[in-house]
Amino acid sequence: MSIHSxxxxxxxxxxxxxAATSLAFASHAAQYDxxxxxxxxxxxxxxxxxxxxxxxxxxxxxxxxxxxxAPESASAAIEVELASIRTGLAEADAEVTGSSWLDTETYxxxxxxxxxxxxxxxxxxxxxxxxDIKGTTQEIVVPAALVAANGTAVFEGEFTIRRGDFAxxxxxxxxxxxxxxxxxxxxxxxxxx
Amino acid sequence: MKPRxxxxxxxxxxxxxxxxxxxxxxxxxxxxxxxxSLGLYMQGLPFSPEKLKLISWHKWxxxxxxxxxxxxxxxxxTHPPPPLPAHMPRVLRMAAHTGHALLYVLxxxxxxxxxxxxxxxxxxxxWFGLWPLPDLLAPNESLxxxxxxTHKYLNWFLxxxxxxxxxxxxxxxxxxxxxxxxxxxPTLNRENQK
Numbered sequence: 001m002s003i004h005s006x007x008x009x010x011x012x013x014x015x016x017x018x019a020a021t022s023l024a025f026a027s028h029a030a031q032y033d034x035x036x037x038x039x040x041x042x043x044x045x046x047x048x049x050x051x052x053x054x055x056x057x058x059x060x061x062x063x064x065x066x067x068x069x070a071p072e073s074a075s076a077a078i079e080v081e082l083a084s085i086r087t088g089l090a091e092a093d094a095e096v097t098g099s100s101w102l103d104t105e106t107y108x109x110x111x112x113x114x115x116x117x118x119x120x121x122x123x124x125x126x127x128x129x130x131x132d133i134k135g136t137t138q139e140i141v142v143p144a145a146l147v148a149a150n151g152t153a154v155f156e157g158e159f160t161i162r163r164g165d166f167a168x169x170x171x172x173x174x175x176x177x178x179x180x181x182x183x184x185x186x187x188x189x190x191x192x193x
Numbered sequence: 194m195k196p197r198x199x200x201x202x203x204x205x206x207x208x209x210x211x212x213x214x215x216x217x218x219x220x221x222x223x224x225x226x227x228x229x230s231l232g233l234y235m236q237g238l239p240f241s242p243e244k245l246k247l248i249s250w251h252k253w254x255x256x257x258x259x260x261x262x263x264x265x266x267x268x269x270x271t272h273p274p275p276p277l278p279a280h281m282p283r284v285l286r287m288a289a290h291t292g293h294a295l296l297y298v299l300x301x302x303x304x305x306x307x308x309x310x311x312x313x314x315x316x317x318x319x320w321f322g323l324w325p326l327p328d329l330l331a332p333n334e335s336l337x338x339x340x341x342x343t344h345k346y347l348n349w350f351l352x353x354x355x356x357x358x359x360x361x362x363x364x365x366x367x368x369x370x371x372x373x374x375x376x377x378x379p380t381l382n383r384e385n386q387k
Contacts, residue, residue: 049249050322053315088315090334095240178242 032066032153032191035078039152039190042080047180048089059084064191066153071125074117078189080110082133100170107134112142123147125155133166144189155189208275209376217265218377221258221300225355228254229348252311252318255304256326262300269297278371292357299351306347310340 043056062078083097083104097104114129123146131140144157162181163169173179210218228251235247277286308329311318315332319325330336365373 048245050319051249051317090314090337091240172242175242178245 030068030148030151030153030193032068032148032193033064034192035062035064036152036190036192037061039154039188041188042078042185043187044183044185046183049178053088055085055087057081057084058086064189066155066191068148068153071119072117074125074127075114076127076129076189077111077113082108082110100173101168103134110134112140115139127157131161133161134168136166138165151193153191155191156187158184158186160184210274211268211272212379213268214265214272214274215377215379217261217268219379221261221265224254224258224261225300225351228258229352232348249322252307253321255307256318256320258300259304259308262297262304265300266297275376278365278369278373280369280371289361292354292361295354296351296358299347299354303344303347303351306340306344310337310344313337313340 037060040060041056042060043054045052045054047053057080059081060078061081062076064074064076064078066074066076082102085093085096085102087093087096096102099105111132112129113132114127116128118126118128120126125144125146127142127144129140129142130137132138138161140159140161142157142159144155147154147156160182163183164174164176164181169179231247231251231254235244235251238244238247277289281289308318308326312328312330313333314337317325317328362374362377365371366375
């Protein structure tokens with residue numbers, strides 16, 4: 001029997017359908033606990049001299065646990081490799097890992113760890129946790145919107161931190177007239193089952 | 194010193210520049226010399242808030258140069274400059290016209306090369322920190338670096354042409370003793386200004 005015969009094709013289609021159906025049932029009781037780093041992103045933007053520039057981190061990792069049936073028991077811990085920063089400004093990339101900025105030699109990673117998750121309804125959540133950058137720990141509240149489909153949960157959100165709170169940019173950079181204090185962080189965290 | 198031949202201080206207006214043309218000439222002269230000095234100074238600075246500030250000012254002023262040279266070219270095309278002195282040989286007339294054409298071309302091309310370079314380096318230009326200008330190129334690091342080198346060499350070329358321009362003006366004034374330099378000064382022909 002040729003592999004192009006109608007019977008083989010029909011059987012293949014039925015097999016695929018069964019597989020898809022069982023996957024759909026499985027995901028119904030899904031617990032998302034696998035961080036999919038390659039489909040996740042941590043980006044930020046900031047303003048210098050009235051110009052908004054965009055940067056991102058190339059390396060980060062972490063763990064999370066999210067059960068759609070019990071969202072308030074969810075937890076997440078994300079660690080960002082600070083030396084992997086790209087600021088959107090070639091000259092700044094060379095500077096920003098230094099001691100008056102992120103001081104990546106002493107503090108190689110930033111860490112966020114959730115302490116509480118509140119469901120706001122409509123697949124929106126409020127995640128409270130601690131953010132640790134350059135030896136300073138601060139409690140932050142992060143909004144996150146969830147889109148779950150095909151066994152993948154994507155959490156997206158944005159929050160603002162003040163670089164001055166973490167001594168990022170010391171000395172002449174500690175004033176905010178040229179380089180703004182606010183850093184807006186956007187994240188997309190993708191989790192699989 | 195020999196007495197200068199008297200200059201035609203009350204000649205008809207086609208033999209003099211308009212007040213607008215003089216104003217644009219000297220305004221741009223100051224701006225361009227300031228920009229060249231600023232450019233030379235800031236590019237050697239260490240990465241600092243001062244440097245970012247100066248680069249932004251330089252970009253804002255560059256857009257001003259681009260606007261002013263557009264106005265100036267429009268004015269020049271509708272208000273013919275006074276003719277060159279009759280004593281000038283053909284070769285020097287051609288050199289003068291070529292030099293002036295080059296100055297106009299460079300006054301357009303240099304700010305544009307800076308704008309292109311800024312776009313390629315991924316930094317949008319927001320004029321005076323208020324008005325975002327379109328990015329002319331997508332971010333591209335190697336193109337940005339190539340445009341930076343282009344911007345630099347165009348400016349060295351501009352400095353050479355300006356040097357020739359100034360030397361020619363003084364040559365006319367001191368050796369030929371004609372009114373080429375003086376007719377661009379703001380005080381001459383005051384009674385002819387409209």
